[in-house]
Amino acid sequence: MKDTLGDxxxxxxxxxxxxxxxxxxxxxxxxxxxxxxxLLRRLCRDASLxxxxxxxxxxxxxxxxxxxxxxxxxxxxxxxxxxxxxxxxARRARLDLETLDAADAEPMATGDETARLNLERALExxxxxxxxxxxxxxxxxxxxxxxVDATGWPLGTVKxxxxxxxxxxxxxxxx
Amino acid sequence: xxxxxxxRLFTETAAKPADAAFVARVARHIAWQRRIAVALPAAIAxxxxxxxxxxxxxxxxxxAWMVGGLQFLGAFFVTLNGxxxxxxxxxxxxxxxxxQERLGDA
Numbered sequence: 001m002k003d004t005l006g007d008x009x010x011x012x013x014x015x016x017x018x019x020x021x022x023x024x025x026x027x028x029x030x031x032x033x034x035x036x037x038x039l040l041r042r043l044c045r046d047a048s049l050x051x052x053x054x055x056x057x058x059x060x061x062x063x064x065x066x067x068x069x070x071x072x073x074x075x076x077x078x079x080x081x082x083x084x085x086x087x088x089x090a091r092r093a094r095l096d097l098e099t100l101d102a103a104d105a106e107p108m109a110t111g112d113e114t115a116r117l118n119l120e121r122a123l124e125x126x127x128x129x130x131x132x133x134x135x136x137x138x139x140x141x142x143x144x145x146x147x148v149d150a151t152g153w154p155l156g157t158v159k160x161x162x163x164x165x166x167x168x169x170x171x172x173x174x175x
Numbered sequence: 176x177x178x179x180x181x182x183r184l185f186t187e188t189a190a191k192p193a194d195a196a197f198v199a200r201v202a203r204h205i206a207w208q209r210r211i212a213v214a215l216p217a218a219i220a221x222x223x224x225x226x227x228x229x230x231x232x233x234x235x236x237x238x239a240w241m242v243g244g245l246q247f248l249g250a251f252f253v254t255l256n257g258x259x260x261x262x263x264x265x266x267x268x269x270x271x272x273x274x275q276e277r278l279g280d281a
Contacts (some may be wrong), residue, residue: 022202029198034191041192051197058201059208119188138178139185170176173184 014071017062025065029058032075036082042135043086045124057085079140083132083150095128122172129153130165137162138169214274221270225263229256 005013005027013031016024036057040050061081068077123131136142136150147158 022205025205026198026202029201030193030195033197033201034193037192037197038189047192051192054197055201055204059204062205063208119184135185138182139189141182166178166181170178170181173181174176 010074011071014065014068014074018065018068018071020066025062028074032078033058035075036078039079039082039135039140040086042120042123042139043132044089045120049089053085053089054082057082060085076146079142080150083136086132087151090128118173122169125172126165126168129157130161130168133158133161134165134169138166210275214271217274218267218271222263222267225266226260229259229263 005016005024008027010028010031013024013027017028033054037051037054040053040057041047044050044053057078061078064081068074123135126134132151133147136147137144142150144155144158144162147153147162148155151158153161
């Protein structure tokens, strides 16, 4: 059974999981855990917290999966669930989601630091809202409209966060 | 640095953590959620059933004795109805444990 599911098309596995099949859902977790945990790690700056939130996101997905009408849209839908889980955490933790501009930061050091560390450091210096929009836009390839759907924020706010956050990142990370 | 450079940097440095322990952790959490979803309403239903069975005599006693709340509470658990209420609580606990054990084996 496990091998069969491992080879099955994701749409089929999603439909099976939506009927309450635990093995099918575990297969979805196995396939998608990397992208969900990676996304949340970039947003959280704390791997342990990110994994806790990823677990919450998968449990939420398990609860609401029967409501998903298009099994082919599972990947994007799961990403939205993960973003909403992070937003709930951000509100509980009273992270500032309103501020448009993050504090200014010095340009990243170059040389012995790796590109990944530089990227993480640059992300840390953005405001929480800008970080979310930049990660979703540049890291996950979401359009402005898709970010609006995921966050529930107005289009103008999303565009502003992506533009300002992206400009700051480019400035900080320029060679 | 251009937009494309930034996108490429995100792609090249993407962390893709993957381990079986995380899958097992999510599966355990879901099993626990399912257990609560089934066991809690069942336990509450058992408790409400037994307490509603015992409620009428209690109401009768209260109205018959016409005493203050504290005096009534002190006397309640030495009456037949007090014993029934205590038994209801115990039965609820036992039902909870039984359901936990049954669902844990499932």
